[in-house]
Amino acid sequence: MLGLGAAGVAVGAPVANGLGSALSALAQGGAAGLVPGGDYFRLYTVTSGFPPAPEHYRLVVDGLVEHRLELSVADLRALPSVRLVRPFQCVTGWRVPGVHWTGARLGHLLDLAGVRSPAVALHLRSFDGVYTESLTLAQARLADVLVAYDMLDAPLTREHGGPVRLYVAPMYGYKSVKWLSRISVVDRVEPGYWENFGYAVDAWVGRSNGRTGAPIG
Ligand SMILES: Nc1nc2c(c(=O)[nH]1)N[C@H]1C(S)=C(S)[C@@H](COP(=O)(O)O)O[C@H]1N2
Numbered sequence: 001m002l003g004l005g006a007a008g009v010a011v012g013a014p015v016a017n018g019l020g021s022a023l024s025a026l027a028q029g030g031a032a033g034l035v036p037g038g039d040y041f042r043l044y045t046v047t048s049g050f051p052p053a054p055e056h057y058r059l060v061v062d063g064l065v066e067h068r069l070e071l072s073v074a075d076l077r078a079l080p081s082v083r084l085v086r087p088f089q090c091v092t093g094w095r096v097p098g099v100h101w102t103g104a105r106l107g108h109l110l111d112l113a114g115v116r117s118p119a120v121a122l123h124l125r126s127f128d129g130v131y132t133e134s135l136t137l138a139q140a141r142l143a144d145v146l147v148a149y150d151m152l153d154a155p156l157t158r159e160h161g162g163p164v165r166l167y168v169a170p171m172y173g174y175k176s177v178k179w180l181s182r183i184s185v186v187d188r189v190e191p192g193y194w195e196n197f198g199y200a201v202d203a204w205v206g207r208s209n210g211r212t213g214a215p216i217g
Pocket residue numbers: 004007012041042043044045046047089090091126128131159160161172173174175176177178179
């Protein structure tokens with residue numbers, strides 16, 4: 001069974017160069033993304049590649065809601081936007097400081113949809129068809145949990161989960177679902193993809209070691 005550290009890894013954009021591309025990382029020898037402690041993103045996917053955006057992308061908000069939402073990227077951009085500059089930290093140890101994120105607050109989407117009883121959590125899906133995640137409603141409503149469409153001050157790239165991904169600032173990177181397609185309001189916490197392999201459901205950076213139960217991978 002593969003642990004998180006053995007997930008698909010590719011060389012990401014070096015943040016020290018701002019919008020520096022994977023090209024410059026490759027120019028440094030191709031393994032720049034694997035330097036221990038280096039400020040590089042590792043580009044993760046649990047499928048065989050990075051799924052292309054559907055031609056008519058829509059983010060669906062459904063489940064225990066008053067109004068089902070289907071939002072295009074333009075719809076999301078028209079909502080009040082929040083810009084954060086925060087670190088991104090994977091539970092496997094790599095960390096990228098000072099990443100610029102822009103998006104709508106997840107809590108704002110929930111307000112628009114209108115959450116109904118007996119809702120307690122969200123089940124989040126990716127259009128890669130495999131990756132899932134969970135958040136309690138209280139976690140989802142935190143001010144630094146975004147449905148992000150810009151990263152590093154440019155539209156999210158396909159590799160980083162474009163056109164839309166989640167950014168859960170206070171939690172480890174595995175909560176930040178890439179290629180976000182659907183947010184379902186549900187009546188119980190359903191553990192997400194990595195959580196089914198033993199990673200913590202409440203993935204607070206610094207307050208969780210990222211894992212529950214026996215070591216995996
Ligand atoms: N759909 C999807 N989302 C995902 C993942 C993934 O494999 N698939 N990996 C997660 C993990 S473990 C991390 S650390 C971050 C990595 O984000 P990045 O690929 O933009 O660096 O995405 C998270 N979201």
